[in-house]
Amino acid sequence: MEKWTKKDLLGLEELSREEIEHVLSTAESFKEVSTREIKKVPALRGKTVVNLFYEPSTRTRVSFEVAAKRLSADVINVAIETSSVKKGETLTDTGKNIEALKADIIVVRHSSSGAPAMLAESLKANVVNAGDGWHEHPTQALLDMFTLKEKIGRIQGLKVSIVGDIAHSRVARSNIWGLTKLGALVTVCAPKVLIPEGIEQMGVRVTHDIDQALKDADAVNVLRMQFERDESAAFPKQLEYFKTFGITSQRLKKLKKNIIVMHPGPINRGIEISSEVADGENSVILEQVTNGIAVRMAALFLVSNSQQE
Amino acid sequence: MSILIKQGRVIDPANKRDGVFDLLIEKGKIVKIEENITDSAQTVIKAQGKIVSPGLVDMHVHLREPGREDKETVSSGTLAAAKGGVTSVLAMPNTEPAIDSESIVNLLASIIKKDAKVKAYISAAITKGRDGKKITDFKNLKKAGAIAVSDDGCSVDSKTIMLKALEEAKKEDILVICHCEDHSLSKKGVMNKGFFSTKLGLCGISKESEYKMVARDIELAKKTGARIHIAHVSCKESVEIIAKAKAKGIRVSAETAPHYFSLIDESVSGYDTNMKMNPPLRGVADCQAIKKGLADGAIDAIASDHAPHTINEKAIEFDRAAFGVVGLETELAVAITELIDTGMLTWLQLIAKMSLNPSRILNLNQGSLGINSPADVIVISPDKEWVVEEENIISQSKNSSFLGKKLKGLIDYTICQGKIVYQSQ
Numbered sequence: 001m002e003k004w005t006k007k008d009l010l011g012l013e014e015l016s017r018e019e020i021e022h023v024l025s026t027a028e029s030f031k032e033v034s035t036r037e038i039k040k041v042p043a044l045r046g047k048t049v050v051n052l053f054y055e056p057s058t059r060t061r062v063s064f065e066v067a068a069k070r071l072s073a074d075v076i077n078v079a080i081e082t083s084s085v086k087k088g089e090t091l092t093d094t095g096k097n098i099e100a101l102k103a104d105i106i107v108v109r110h111s112s113s114g115a116p117a118m119l120a121e122s123l124k125a126n127v128v129n130a131g132d133g134w135h136e137h138p139t140q141a142l143l144d145m146f147t148l149k150e151k152i153g154r155i156q157g158l159k160v161s162i163v164g165d166i167a168h169s170r171v172a173r174s175n176i177w178g179l180t181k182l183g184a185l186v187t188v189c190a191p192k193v194l195i196p197e198g199i200e201q202m203g204v205r206v207t208h209d210i211d212q213a214l215k216d217a218d219a220v221n222v223l224r225m226q227f228e229r230d231e232s233a234a235f236p237k238q239l240e241y242f243k244t245f246g247i248t249s250q251r252l253k254k255l256k257k258n259i260i261v262m263h264p265g266p267i268n269r270g271i272e273i274s275s276e277v278a279d280g281e282n283s284v285i286l287e288q289v290t291n292g293i294a295v296r297m298a299a300l301f302l303v304s305n306s307q308q309e
Numbered sequence: 310m311s312i313l314i315k316q317g318r319v320i321d322p323a324n325k326r327d328g329v330f331d332l333l334i335e336k337g338k339i340v341k342i343e344e345n346i347t348d349s350a351q352t353v354i355k356a357q358g359k360i361v362s363p364g365l366v367d368m369h370v371h372l373r374e375p376g377r378e379d380k381e382t383v384s385s386g387t388l389a390a391a392k393g394g395v396t397s398v399l400a401m402p403n404t405e406p407a408i409d410s411e412s413i414v415n416l417l418a419s420i421i422k423k424d425a426k427v428k429a430y431i432s433a434a435i436t437k438g439r440d441g442k443k444i445t446d447f448k449n450l451k452k453a454g455a456i457a458v459s460d461d462g463c464s465v466d467s468k469t470i471m472l473k474a475l476e477e478a479k480k481e482d483i484l485v486i487c488h489c490e491d492h493s494l495s496k497k498g499v500m501n502k503g504f505f506s507t508k509l510g511l512c513g514i515s516k517e518s519e520y521k522m523v524a525r526d527i528e529l530a531k532k533t534g535a536r537i538h539i540a541h542v543s544c545k546e547s548v549e550i551i552a553k554a555k556a557k558g559i560r561v562s563a564e565t566a567p568h569y570f571s572l573i574d575e576s577v578s579g580y581d582t583n584m585k586m587n588p589p590l591r592g593v594a595d596c597q598a599i600k601k602g603l604a605d606g607a608i609d610a611i612a613s614d615h616a617p618h619t620i621n622e623k624a625i626e627f628d629r630a631a632f633g634v635v636g637l638e639t640e641l642a643v644a645i646t647e648l649i650d651t652g653m654l655t656w657l658q659l660i661a662k663m664s665l666n667p668s669r670i671l672n673l674n675q676g677s678l679g680i681n682s683p684a685d686v687i688v689i690s691p692d693k694e695w696v697v698e699e700e701n702i703i704s705q706s707k708n709s710s711f712l713g714k715k716l717k718g719l720i721d722y723t724i725c726q727g728k729i730v731y732q733s734q
Contacts, residue, residue: 013508090625091626092624092625112627112629113511113580113627114511114580114627118626134510135509136510173508196507197503197506197507198503199507202507
């Protein structure tokens with residue numbers, strides 16, 4: 001790839017295969033920084049990164065903060081409670097105010113799908129989507145792919161199953177776009193009520209049978225079940241879910257093969273995944289967290305140095 | 310005041326007339342239609358190559374007065390109507406406060422008398438405060454001037470209360486306009502449920518939420534014998550249910566809005582809040598079914614569902630933005646572009662859907678160019694192309710789904726009760 005032209009990183013749907021590969025290879029070169037004694041490079045020295053979070057998040061926010069600091073950027077965290085949005089100023093106004101403080105990059109997490117795109121359109125600052133509604137969470141999918149590539153050496157032809165609440169998951173959507181673009185075969189697995197309409201049109205296979213989903217897979221990405229969301233009576237009960245869809249060592253043993261177990265975190269032990277599996281040898285959950293820093297360093301670096309056509 | 314319109318192609322479905330004629334208006338009435346009228350007139354309009362038709366009757370318009378004058382007023386809304394060739398509007402009652410008592414009907418009637426540029430009629434609410442609980446006083450609302458009742462924006466959720474309302478409507482002989490939406494199904498939805506809501510990560514509104522309520526209201530109409538009218542039909546199943554009911558002789562009529570036969574849910578991509586309305590834009594098959602329903606008569610009327618909102622309510626996150634789009638100034642052009650140009654409807658059929666039929670549904674003596682009819686007449690340049698831009702929208706709100714789109718067909722003159730209320734530059 002000659003040059004990076006995207007001002008913002010809003011989702012993987014809008015990225016080409018080459019662009020995704022470019023982020024991953026850029027991340028590879030940044031990974032080493034975190035192993036140094038002085039974990040810092042001057043790539044974004046003098047730049048200001050604002051983490052604008054409208055949803056509570058610890059791990060994504062901290063990961064972006066660490067990534068920005070390892071690039072020597074100045075980081076400011078702004079947390080706004082969604083409940084105060086109604087009374088407060090509009091997202092665009094908030095964005096413009098932050099831009100007026102001469103922020104260079106705004107990392108935004110928002111409960112409304114499309115909010116980062118709206119911000120990106122009205123601002124000159126680079127916008128990085130740290131998760132919007134049920135829409136996309138591009139850096140999470142990129143770090144998942146980075147981890148897979150590191151473990152297996154390729155994405156092309158890999159079989160990846162995504163298990164859990166697909167309907168309400170931005171992680172699932174970004175993974176589907178990214179993995180299919182890079183040539184992986186993706187299966188989504190969940191109870192019927194958690195499979196959104198028309199998902200097959202995104203190029204995935206759908207199953208409601210967890211053993212089937214595991215049998216075929218080189219890797220499984222286990223989504224966090226958010227039972228607190230529970231808006232419909234159709235939502236499965238926790239224990240029932242664990243029995244039918246939980247990733248347990250018994251299930252993995254039956255496979256007689258090695259399968260990589262991923263999870264975007266935070267994990268619910270005993271709900272979507274057993275402790276044994278989460279802490280076991282198949283799990284790459286903590287490596288994902290480490291890789292998240294390299295991937296986010298790459299994302300911040302690339303948008304900051306973008307050359308728009 | 311006399312107006313002579315020369316040599317236009319007169320389209321008059323009430324009298325099954327489609328041909329080149331001269332038309333003479335005197336004292337607010339149509340006095341002559343002949344091949345060549347030689348009488349002198351104060352104003353002569355040369356209409357060669359143009360269409361001359363009855364003024365449009367738009368039975369679904371939110372004028373927002375009283376209470377939301379920041380979005381639209383009777384004055385600005387009826388001016389927009391005139392620009393769109395609409396000479397009669399039915400004002401919906403979801404104002405603040407709702408039109409749910411005689412005194413508020415009287416208030417709105419007095420504003421209309423003072424400010425309206427075209428004829429404006431009033432629909433009152435079915436229930437007090439449109440909350441679906443207590444039925445309003447149909448008898449006295451009708452006496453005060455309301456010509457229909459509707460809780461538009463919401464369904465009357467309770468079947469018992471809707472049944473009671475229809476019994477009362479039958480007794481008082483007043484039309485009930487049904488907004489069909491089962492809230493327990495549509496819930497927090499913001500766009501059509503399907504592949505595109507999945508892709509965009511937006512909460513979907515299923516078609517069931519609409520057509521199940523259409524079926525319920527038709528069942529109640531059958532039971533009570535009341536006249537009902539289904540507002541803003543958006544999906545295939547609703548069209549089918551309505552067609553079946555009509556075949557059985559149930560007293561039901563239906564309307565759709567231009568966006569449902571011209572746009573689909575894919576248009577929401579990019580989170581364009583001017584593509585957000587309720588019911589939502591549906592899929593390709595629905596869009597085709599709506600056109601077919603217009604052609605075969607399942608759908609009687611086209612109405613704009615003109616729903617002005619301020620930029621503050623639209624230039625925000627998609628899921629928080631207000632439902633609804635403006636439509637008075639674009640409805641005819643969208644219909645010409647999508648229905649006439651494609652051969653779906655003839656001019657006679659289209660003008661019937663936009664004037665004669667809604668007039669009949671509302672029991673108004675309009676939509677006709679017969680001798681002695683009220684002179685509500687429009688002159689249309691059917692082939693003139695134009696691009697919808699914020700600058701050329703005169704409604705107070707600019708939330709049009711068609712911004713940036715090229716449409717065909719422009720109004721040259723709108724004549725209401727014998728007076729020119731709009732003339733293009």
